Amino acid sequence: MVNDKQVRLLAFKERTLLRLPFQLIPPPQAASNVSWSRLLSYLRPYRGWIVVALIAMVISAGLGLVIPLAIGQVVNLITGDQALPVVQIAQLLGIVMIGQLLTGVIQTYCLSFVGERVVSDLRIAAYEHLQKLDLAFFEQRRTGEITSRITNDVTLIQTTVTNSLPTLLGGVIQLVGAVALMLVVSWQLSGLALILVPTLVLIGVFFGRWLRQISTAVQDRLADATSILEETVAGVRVVRSFRREDYEITRFRAAVEATFATALKLARIRAIFQPAMSLAVWMALIGILAIGGYLVSTGVLTTGSLISFLFYAVMAAGSMGVFASLFAQLQEALGATTRVFELLDQQPLVADAPDAIPLPPVEGRIEFREVSFAYQSATSNGSPAPVVLRDFSLTIEAGEMVALVGPSGAGKSTIASLIPRFYDVSAGSVLIDGYDVRRVQIQSLRDQIGIVLQETQLFSGSVRDNIRYGRLEATDEEIEAAARMANAHEFICQLPDGYDTPVGERGVRLSGGQRQRIAIARAILKNPRILILDEATSSLDSESERLVQEALERLMAGRTSIVIAHRLSTVQRADRIAVIVAGELVEIGTHHELLARDGVYARLYERQFLQPIPATAAV
Numbered sequence: 133m134v135n136d137k138q139v140r141l142l143a144f145k146e147r148t149l150l151r152l153p154f155q156l157i158p159p160p161q162a163a164s165n166v167s168w169s170r171l172l173s174y175l176r177p178y179r180g181w182i183v184v185a186l187i188a189m190v191i192s193a194g195l196g197l198v199i200p201l202a203i204g205q206v207v208n209l210i211t212g213d214q215a216l217p218v219v220q221i222a223q224l225l226g227i228v229m230i231g232q233l234l235t236g237v238i239q240t241y242c243l244s245f246v247g248e249r250v251v252s253d254l255r256i257a258a259y260e261h262l263q264k265l266d267l268a269f270f271e272q273r274r275t276g277e278i279t280s281r282i283t284n285d286v287t288l289i290q291t292t293v294t295n296s297l298p299t300l301l302g303g304v305i306q307l308v309g310a311v312a313l314m315l316v317v318s319w320q321l322s323g324l325a326l327i328l329v330p331t332l333v334l335i336g337v338f339f340g341r342w343l344r345q346i347s348t349a350v351q352d353r354l355a356d357a358t359s360i361l362e363e364t365v366a367g368v369r370v371v372r373s374f375r376r377e378d379y380e381i382t383r384f385r386a387a388v389e390a391t392f393a394t395a396l397k398l399a400r401i402r403a404i405f406q407p408a409m410s411l412a413v414w415m416a417l418i419g420i421l422a423i424g425g426y427l428v429s430t431g432v433l434t435t436g437s438l439i440s441f442l443f444y445a446v447m448a449a450g451s452m453g454v455f456a457s458l459f460a461q462l463q464e465a466l467g468a469t470t471r472v473f474e475l476l477d478q479q480p481l482v483a484d485a486p487d488a489i490p491l492p493p494v495e496g497r498i499e500f501r502e503v504s505f506a507y508q509s510a511t512s513n514g515s516p517a518p519v520v521l522r523d524f525s526l527t528i529e530a531g532e533m534v535a536l537v538g539p540s541g542a543g544k545s546t547i548a549s550l551i552p553r554f555y556d557v558s559a560g561s562v563l564i565d566g567y568d569v570r571r572v573q574i575q576s577l578r579d580q581i582g583i584v585l586q587e588t589q590l591f592s593g594s595v596r597d598n599i600r601y602g603r604l605e606a607t608d609e610e611i612e613a614a615a616r617m618a619n620a621h622e623f624i625c626q627l628p629d630g631y632d633t634p635v636g637e638r639g640v641r642l643s644g645g646q647r648q649r650i651a652i653a654r655a656i657l658k659n660p661r662i663l664i665l666d667e668a669t670s671s672l673d674s675e676s677e678r679l680v681q682e683a684l685e686r687l688m689a690g691r692t693s694i695v696i697a698h699r700l701s702t703v704q705r706a707d708r709i710a711v712i713v714a715g716e717l718v719e720i721g722t723h724h725e726l727l728a729r730d731g732v733y734a735r736l737y738e739r740q741f742l743q744p745i746p747a748t749a750a751v
């Protein structure tokens with residue numbers, strides 16, 4: 133079970149991670165009823181567990197109410213007032229203790245089971261949904277925001293299910309029971325207590341809210357310091373290369389000092405508030421005791437009843453205090469619930485049409501027919517998204533290799549990303565072997581397309597697992613054969629555990645060229661008809677470049693290839709070169725044809741390919 137401190141920590145982390153993006157999200161109140169009832173629908177499968185927990189909770193709260201009565205009886209025994217025999221009181225207390233122990237165990241276990249199950253279900257549902265969403269969704273959000281919804285937000289929901297809601301329910305039972313028994317014990321004292329207790333609780337709530345505001349401010353200041361820390365650790369090379377250590381220390385010191393100043397303010401208020409509150413509580417108790425004492429002296433009340441009454445009053449005050457702090461927790465959980473459901477409600481912009489057919493095995497002829505395109509994610513405040521491609525038409529024959537060249541930002545990557553339907557065209561169409569990509573099932577389309585990007589993403593797992601990503605059912609022999617074709621076998625064999633060496637975040641670090649060759653092996657294993665290559669811009673050393681080049685040639689042989697070309701050798705070898713400028717096809721032909729034309733390509737060639745490519749800067 134997550135305790136208060138952990139909840140606060142999570143809330144703090146959430147605030148640190150997610151300062152801006154939630155502006156996108158409607159305020160929790162707007163969806164509050166919907167969110168709660170939807171959360172309940174996740175609880176429904178476990179209603180049996182919940183009913184058992186509820187019964188245990190009611191019994192436990194009821195038994196708790198017996199304790200003050202029994203204590204009152206003990207006092208009456210001592211003072212000689214009328215009371216149950218001591219053995220019976222002892223038996224009663226024994227039953228209460230054992231009962232509370234058993235119900236406590238049952239309640240905690242059942243609720244924890246439900247809480248853990250619900251978060252697991254929600255996490256899996258959210259992750260499954262995430263895998264269906266299109267790229268535009270990921271571009272609009274930061275990675276931290278998405279992961280936080282599936283981790284922190286879901287944990288907050290768990291705390292609500294296992295902790296806050298049961299505490300609220302238990303508190304209500306305790307409050308109702310305590311007030312009822314107070315009235316039974318002494319209606320005169322109840323009148324007094326029912327004025328004093330809520331007044332004290334209200335003062336406590338008021339101060340509590342003030343304290344919480346300041347403590348949030350402390351956390352915000354701390355978050356400022358944390359983000360400086362994170363930024364400068366991640367960007368340590370930049371800090372060192374610009375020799376900004378002192379500057380960063382000054383910045384960090386200022387942030388920490390600001391945290392200290394706010395924390396001190398919190399400490400001052402807390403230092404006054406806590407003793408003042410306990411003084412007020414004691415005065416109220418003394419007031420009740422004084423009037424209670426008078427009632428005892430006049431024989432209206434026994435001493436035991438007075439003691440029982442005091443216990444009930446404390447219980448009632450306790451439950452009211454709990455409600456105040458629960459309110460904040462429930463608000464926070466509501467925000468989290470809304471965010472998780474917002475993620476689950478996201479509809480992918482690119483999805484299979486209801487009548488989509490599976491794309492049969494293709495030859496690989498690609499046709500862009502008067503394609504226009506704008507990134508929807510680039511729109512903000514309702515203004516129309518800038519058009520990236522305009523009336524773009526190009527036909528690539530099966531087995532042909534076409535190089536896309538053009539200035540940065542011309543739209544080359546965009547053209548390539550329309551083929552696997554990462555985005556849908558705004559106008560026109562993209563056809564593969566005559567099939568409009570919007571009319572076929574996305575999976576069958578992407579199964580026939582291989583992509584090798586500049587930056588190869590390796591996942592945690594072994595080298596073998598990473599190559600197998602290309603075709604999950606591939607045998608070890610097939611993986612090795614693909615690695616050999618990709619010129620990767622040799623370097624893999626030199627790794628500490630060969631194909632079983634772990635890579636990815638926690639594994640060995642591979643060079644850019646090695647990663648590319650793993651990506652090529654993946655693509656070879658996938659054996660697609662259509663290949664999209666985004667060549668690395670950073671220059672590899674000549675040996676590495678030769679190995680990658682050779683591997684790419686083997687990969688491209690006999691397939692339709694679209695290469696976003698950065699290397700002269702690729703451009704020269706291409707069957708045709710398409711020159712893209714500002715989203716339009718301005719020239720197309722072979723290297724020699726285009727040079728002879730002395731147009732855009734010729735100028736681009738002089739500028740881009742005849743000058744040495746600068747090595748990527750270290751920072």
Ligand SMILES: Nc1ncnc2c1ncn2[C@@H]1O[C@H](COP(=O)(O)OP(=O)(O)OP(=O)(O)O)[C@@H](O)[C@H]1O
Binds near residue numbers: 509520544547
């Ligand atoms: N995901 C995106 N969301 C919004 N706008 C984008 C996105 N990707 C690219 N753009 C914009 O679309 C235009 C074309 O980008 P694209 O990446 O296709 O160009 P490119 O020719 O491949 O450039 P480079 O050679 O630098 O990679 C650019 O103006 C870019 O800012």
